[in-house]
Amino acid sequence: MLNINNLHASVGDKPIIKGLSLDLPDGEVHAIMGPNGSGKSTLSYVLSGRDGYEVTDGTATLDGQDLLAMDAHERAAAGLFLGLQYPVEIPGVSNLNFLRTALNAQREQRGEDAVSAADFLRMARTESAAFDLSMDHMKRGVNVGFSGGEKKRNEMVQMALLQPKLALLDETDSGLDIDALRVVADGINRLRDPKRSFLLITHYQRLLDYVKPDRVHVLQDGAITRSGGPELAHELEREGYVGIAA
């Protein structure tokens, strides 16, 4: 699914990602854990094609397609989804309009027919209910007046509607209370599929108690310093990143 090889990336002139390699096979869930400032969000932005994040070396492919050669919107249409650590507020654009525009933009790029207004509304109703967001939230401006937890659940609604091949979820679990964490984890588990992979970026092993990862990677100073099974998350929790580093 996702293959990253010796990736180097800079923000401005500052190198942040320094020789990162990762293989995420079809249908698997991998977790990336790392201290603040280690480059987790930067990695997610580089993979999703944000302006200002410059790749200086290495490759990244999605199902064999060169991700780095595509514009951000093309990567989304190719099946990449980024759940943002800090979802953006867009006053004046309703959540429903945002989602429908996104869904149909992706479908158009893939040569598929647009989803009708009625079908879309049905899907939006189902998914907002699944993530415990009211239709009122769906009619409001994107993330405007949403609590931190509501913003994260809104990211999940988007993921569920857009049905990506690969979901990069950047600290979707931070700022969630235990009930919301459950709702989010259930949603991820429901979407797990042999043809869909997840990269969960997280600080805590908490989310990983609900969504069992196949592999856990430790990201430190822009590179993966250790990889292991789910037990690595518990080890990290006990010993901290400093203990693991060596």
Place this chain on the structure above:
Amino acid sequence: MNLPARLDDIGLPTRHEDWRWSDLSAIETALTSAPTRPANDAAPDLRPWMVPEHDGPLLIFVDGRYVEQGSTPGYVKTAMAADVDGHGLLGKLARAHRTVAVTAKPGERLHIIHFASGGQAHLDLVYDCPAGETMRVIETYVGGGDCWTNVAVTASAGEGGRIRRAVRVLQDGGVWTESVAGTVGTAAHYGSVSMLGSVASARSEYALVLGDDADARVDGTMVGGGRQILDIVGRVRHEGVGGTSGQTWRAVAANKAQASFAGRIEVARGAQRTDANEDIKALLLDRTATVNAKPELEIFADDVKCAHGATVGELDRNALFYLASRGVPEDAAKTLLTEAFVADAFEAVENAELRDLLGNDARAALEAVR
């Protein structure tokens, strides 16, 4: 009084502060031009600008002349009205040179549509809303060429009366100017919303005087491209206690366009508990465009709340990335964000169809400038 033939005949105070951003050369062109439609002609095809499902009175004007064919004036009087003070030079000019004055009183929503084909046209509109009544009007300005459409609006709302006015300036080129003099009585309301696009040069002057517990809103959107010059000069004066007012303007300027707003809030001695607000935001689509914003406060009472904010910026890069990350191409994302930006100025419009109509006008204007 003869129609002015030269700019000097009008005697506009060009060196005055209030006029520094306006463009008078286009007025000059119109003064030496004539209508391209014969004076006995019926109205052109106005269907593209009609208000859907409109069932109130409809008044059609061509080059300042009232056209009976197609008009359905109903209860609206089209005759000479008595002179009323309160206007600046433009307003006085319009009142002196009108061919007909429209005096509207409450009833169903009124639609006035003016088609300009060239030369100067002066309209004199009087909105007289008695106590406790509500009147609604939509004005649509279309046509184009070497024309100058000059409108005087004299509005007065008696105690508890409500005037709701929507102004669509969709003239394709030429000049459009208006002078609004409004008196908002005790607990009365005056609300207007404007959509200024496509015209080569526009100037809206308004002066509203508010009594006790009166409320006024003057909102609008300016969309300019090319070398368009759009200019708002507003004055809201609170003379009574407990008055509220809001002015929300959004401007989008592309290419070499210039959009300006000078808005003055005056709070007279004794006008306690006034709450006045001015909210101006502009979006520059190109670095070559210009936006001027000048809020002014003159306050002679102590227990008042006056807020004003003016920002000039570009589209939010975080929002653009967010949309891109969801699969929306850059152009479509920019369109969506720009439409959302201008729609802010239509928030106070209660009627959803009218809000959509203005949104569509704005969308068309935005498409034209990029």
